[in-house]
Amino acid sequence: MMDIKWVRDNVEAAREYLRNRRSDFPLDRLLELDERRRQILGEVEEIKARRNEGSKRVGEMKRRGEDASALMEDMRSLGDRVSQLEAELGSVQGELDDLMLRMPNRPHSTVPVGEDETSNPVVRTWGEPRRFDFEPRPHWEIGEILGIMDFERAVRLAESRFVVLKGLGARLERALVQYMLDLHTSNGFIEVSPPFLVSSATMTGTGQLPKFSEDLYRCANDDLWLIPTAEVPLTNLHSGEILDEDSLPLHYTAHTPCFRREAGSYGRDVKGMLRVHQFPKVELVKICRPEESYDELESLTASAESVLKGLGLPYRVVCLCTGDMGFASSKTYDIEVWLPSQGCYREISSCSNCEDFQARRMNTRYRPKEGGRPRFVHTLNGSGIAVGRCLLAIVENFQREDGSIEIPEALVPYMGGVREITPPVKR
Structure with a gap:
């Protein structure tokens, strides 16, 4: 706050x-x-x-x-x-x-003033979108051809905006999770396996409550909520604590399912896996001294980018303007991956510096080495990255004309040596 x-x-x-x-x-x-x-x-x-x-x-x-x-x-x-x-x-x-x-957080002085996403400046791009000599298919069509995505049965099991991944589709999702966690932990992030259900106080600490209650799933008979992102439990790990300055910065990563109602989004991205109610994500969280937080934001964004670079997926980074940034953020970079079926970049990660906004809500402080009163830490979070959106980006960017897809080289060891997914042989 x-x-x-x-x-x-x-x-x-x-x-x-x-x-x-x-x-x-x-x-x-x-x-x-x-x-x-x-x-x-x-x-x-x-x-x-x-x-x-x-x-x-x-x-x-x-x-x-x-x-x-x-x-x-x-x-x-x-x-x-x-x-x-x-x-x-x-x-x-x-x-x-x-x-x-x-009350929303105050934007940093470097955040551009603007009304909406049309005012978000492009900071950098990486990779060249592939030129196809055939009309690229959307991921849901390829998934059905390959037999790795089943939307119809997901609706029967739950409702719309869910998906069942099968066979090598499920294996690809697992491979992506392992690849991301190995990448981030090798770069100093501590892996955490947190609860997927948290209390109202925990949701309030990171800013999901009270403002965004309509976007969340709550257990009917308990004061517990399904997490919309691992940012919530990871950032709250030190709520109410006074940390030693020498322990900072703290870098955490976690793979969890995420649950969102997507209230108010009906009519947008209704087909496929781009906007679903349940999805896996690898999250990155940093807790640091105020003087370090904007350097940490740059390195956090670079960590998320490294996933896409390693997979060979073209992307761009944009800086969100004042009218488009999130409630708790002081500054946010969105990473947008190229989707051939849409002919545009779509968000796959948001990396934000919340400064002391969440720390005040959680009462998380540190004790300066030189003495004096405890100070509030700064907290940062970012998707490192959204696994489902990464999977569909691979399906679309590495598709072939016959509906098969190539597996990015970095994932082959995690796929048990499988280098392609091909349509099943009809008997």
């Missing part, structure tokens, strides 16, 4: 960044509540001082044998007033806390 003191001292800057983010956040109401909270606290403090002084006088009057009943009645009235103010404070504080949890 944002620092209320910064908001109070920089009202116009806060108003500007909210406008740039196209946010309708009620800043004036927040400021009104903050002012009333401070007024109440000041009045309560003043009344309590008067009560303390009055209590002393009551004691002195009683010792002298004087009648203190009038003064004692005044003290009771002050006590009633404190009770009234504390009740109001509870209401004001509750609404203020809720608004603070709903």
Whole structure:
């Protein structure tokens, strides 16, 4: 969450960044509540001082044998007033806390101002999109030809926007996971196997709650939610802790299933695996000192890019503008892979620096070596990468005219030596 003191001292800057983010956040109401909270606290403090002084006088009057009943009645009235103010404070504080949890993060000064994805500048590109001498098929058609994707049975098992991978399709998904984890752990990330169900407090810590509850799946009889990304448990590993500075930075990676309702996305990408309710992903999370976080963002993005480079998949990196970036992010790079069937780049990874936004919600700090008060850490996260989207990108980019696909060289050892997937022989 944002620092209320910064908001109070920089009202116009806060108003500007909210406008740039196209946010309708009620800043004036927040400021009104903050002012009333401070007024109440000041009045309560003043009344309590008067009560303390009055209590002393009551004691002195009683010792002298004087009648203190009038003064004692005044003290009771002050006590009633404190009770009234504390009740109001509870209401004001509750609404203020809720608004603070709903206020989006402040964009970094290097983030371009823009309305939507059309204002996202391209930072760099890698690889050349393949030129086909035939009309490239979409991945769902190839998957059906090869017998490795079954959307019809997935609908019968669950509903739309699920997929069943079979045979070498399932093997390819597993190979991708192992390849990504081996790549990231060899570069210093610690592999973690976290819970796939987490509490409301954990979801709140990284910003999924309360704002995005409609996009999440919740267990009916428990305070548990299915994770939308491993960012949630990985970043919360140190919630409520004060870390030693020498332990930073911390780099974590995990492979988990991810669950999202995709609320409001109906009508978009309804065919295939591009937008589904359950998908595997390898996630990257970093926890570091504030001074290091933007260097860490660059290296985090490079780690995600290394997956696509190793597989030979063309991609580009864009910097999200203020109107397109995520709620908790201060700066985000999207990595977009080339999809031949669509003739365009589509997002396969988002790499974000959240600065101290999540750390304040989680109360995760570190103790500086030189002494002084504990400071909030900075947290970063990125897909390293979305396994399903990587699989469909391989299917489309490495397809042949007969519907078969070539396996990228980096995955051959993970596929047990299999170098291609070909259509089944009809009997």
